[in-house]
Amino acid sequence: MGDGNNPRGGGNSANSNSNRPEWLQQYDLIGKIGEGTYGLVFLARTKSPSNRCKSIAIKKFKQSKDGDGVSPTAIREIMLLREISHENVVKLVNVHINHADMSLYLAFDYAEHDLYEIIRHHRDKVNNPINHYTVKSLLWQLLNGLNYLHRIYQAPLKPLGDNGVVVTIWYRAPELLLGAKHYTSAVDMWAVGCIFAELLTLKPLFQGAEVKAPPNPFQLDQLDKIFKVILGHPTPEKWPTLVNLPHWQADVQNIQSHNENPGLYNVVHLPPKSAAYDLLSKMLDYDPRKRITAAQALEHEYFRIEPLPGRKYHVYVTSMPSALVPSQPGEKVVNYPTRPVDTTTDFEGTTSLQSSQSVSSGNAVSGNMTGAHVVPNRSVPRPMPVVGMQRMQPSMAAYNLSAQAGLASGINPGGIQMPRGVAAAHQQQVLF
Template sequence: MGDGRGGGAQRPAWLQMYELVGKIGEGTYGLVFLARTKNRKGSIAIKKFKQSKEGDGVSPTAIREIMLLREITHENVVKLVNVHINHTDMSLYLAFDYAEHDLYEIIRHHREQLNLLPINPYTVKSLLWQLLNGLNYLHSNWIIHRDLKPSNILVMGDGEEHGIIKIADFGLARIYQAPLKPLYENGVVVTIWYRAPELLLGAKHYTSAVDMWAVGCIFAELITLKPLFQGVEVKATPNPFQFDQLDKIFKVLGHPTTEKWPTLANLPHWQNDQQNIQGRKYENPGLHNIVHINQKSAAFDLLSKMLEYDPKKRITAAQALEHEYFRMEPLPGRNALVPTQPGEKIIAYPVRPVDTNTDFEGTATLQPSQPPSSGNAHPGVAGQQMVSQRGVPRQMQSMAGMPRVGPNSSMAAFNAASQQAGMANLNPANLPMQRGTGQQQMRRKDQGMGMQNQGYPQQKRRF
């Protein structure tokens, strides 16, 4: 693509803006491609949504993602650069700034390539602080992400934003409000290993606390280099109850009780108790024995508060940012990948592999495959030629050129425009939308919901 071959004249005008490198990811809702642009520096990640059923128009998932990302601006949230549509087949493409790394690949690199070498404490603390900073901004604006996991937490490579976290993939994100409509009607959310116990037990109403449980799981994974709760998912059933996942949680944290979690008795799958989870006995080994950190340490205290069973008692992102853990040396910094001491070796984390044989599915002919670079090809991708690029896109990045929602905003204008114009004012390509995609009014701010944190602890920053 971009070399003038393979029917380039038939390509849509927007597609001629990019030089396609290859595919860098594939998910439930579509594909993610790496491309270079002809009118701006750097590389771009282009997310193509899979086509919906004939006559249904553009997927509500795509519309929600576009609307949310147009309305939020934060250094630790992905940046939507452009939106394109092919009107011939109604395929939708979102363009994002590219991030070279993600937490999944960083953790895997330490586990498999560096023989379980622990991640530098400064790096762990900086990654976690930035993740909480971005999440606090989202929660302050009444957005629940609902799919936080290491592969959705991107890290910028070389450039002005080197070492900066970007929360990505807002396909499951929702604005939450007073209990006018239970969120459980949206179906199963959050990848199983990072799914909060209230979701697993069928809660009809849930809050941003589900994101904080996922952050706790990610924090533990950064420390131990392996998932904390690795349950086996039964995918044959649409209900959220997953016994094996609950079993893994109970074995580490102990059996939940109504004394510590009063609303536990009201959760549907606890009440039904079809698999006798109430009567099971667990010998609690203690979380500290799993993560191997001192019970009296600030890190363990923070982790324990993130993994609190009762979502009402679970620490919020705003509270976590003020925790003692972030006020102790080494202090977190803006560049999570820089060394903490002069002369300390910088770890060269691998960038994402690129499948150069995959095209935009018929929109153009891809340029001849490039030879794979040494050492970065993914194992298990048989028959695909892979190449690692230093400027390759990931999925999505922070937000520029979009209307900003301030920390104190209730996003009322966003909702008003959505309701009055059927979202047309916020629909960048005038896309035909499926029914039921309108946003709802948000409730007023709860007590304890934090604002965007304005600076690193004690205003000390590492660059």
């Protein structure tokens, strides 16, 4: 993770550093909470008397390539975040420009819990499923946030290409795995379905082994997990546009061959006639055009029968590590662990950290922009789509990132024990 390369030592000592830029001095820095190809995320508390000790997550935006100016991704995303206002969508409270190296830092409201932590807690510590009321409430709020995002950005369709929208493949919709090039709101709903199942079983639903190279490789194992293990093979009858998808057409490694009939209800332990199962299977419809939308899902019977979804926890769809906060200010969210905070990483070590990872010399140069590739073997967000792509609806681009970001709440690879930073990196990956 590079923490060992941090030349400055403990995080708290950073606060005494008088050389810090002025904008940074309004915060007490707590530590690092995430890392991905976009850069790092830090936890901080505000110092101002009015907002005493308010928790803030500060995300450093990856530097754009020299000569390109401020990256389009940053511009579109921040523009979008400024427009967004919904109780289930995370709030951007400030954008700081670090003038020395022209880097950008986004300050978000922060809460200490995320879905991944909750799932893991139930799996590893409590050894008990999350109760249905909580699952329903979490799903309800997640869908509400997502529905808001889908509503304000109606025309989905964003070319994927090498824009760096890399979701951990476990949550990736089958059309994307089969080579579809466009990101749609249906893709989000597939991921929500996966999260729903994971909340029920505490295990990722489709846990395929990821092929890491080349960029955007064909993920056979992931498709196998979906086709063979759980949902059964798709057919052109059930999914008419299936035949247009590149990997299906090419019949790469015989993915068209048929297999036995599995059973989703066996995996999620839900009666096939239950409302919960019905909703889940509609989220996991193969045909993206038939897949249930967030708005439809919110109208589903599942949310109309007891127990009705409640607000015991508050879910943000977020571009940060997902967050849950108590609905009553000051009330502690009992039992659940808080997100791990790495207090050994110095905030100003940001540049050093990145440099030391990607530049072998490890020489931290302020303003050096080459050190952004923190996680290897992943396609790194590029500031610009390649030539020949369908023209991008710009606001959508940003939106997609955010919506995906939101899903990161659950997209977080819940099943595999990973070094914390890595887990966070996967999660963050989704976001920016």
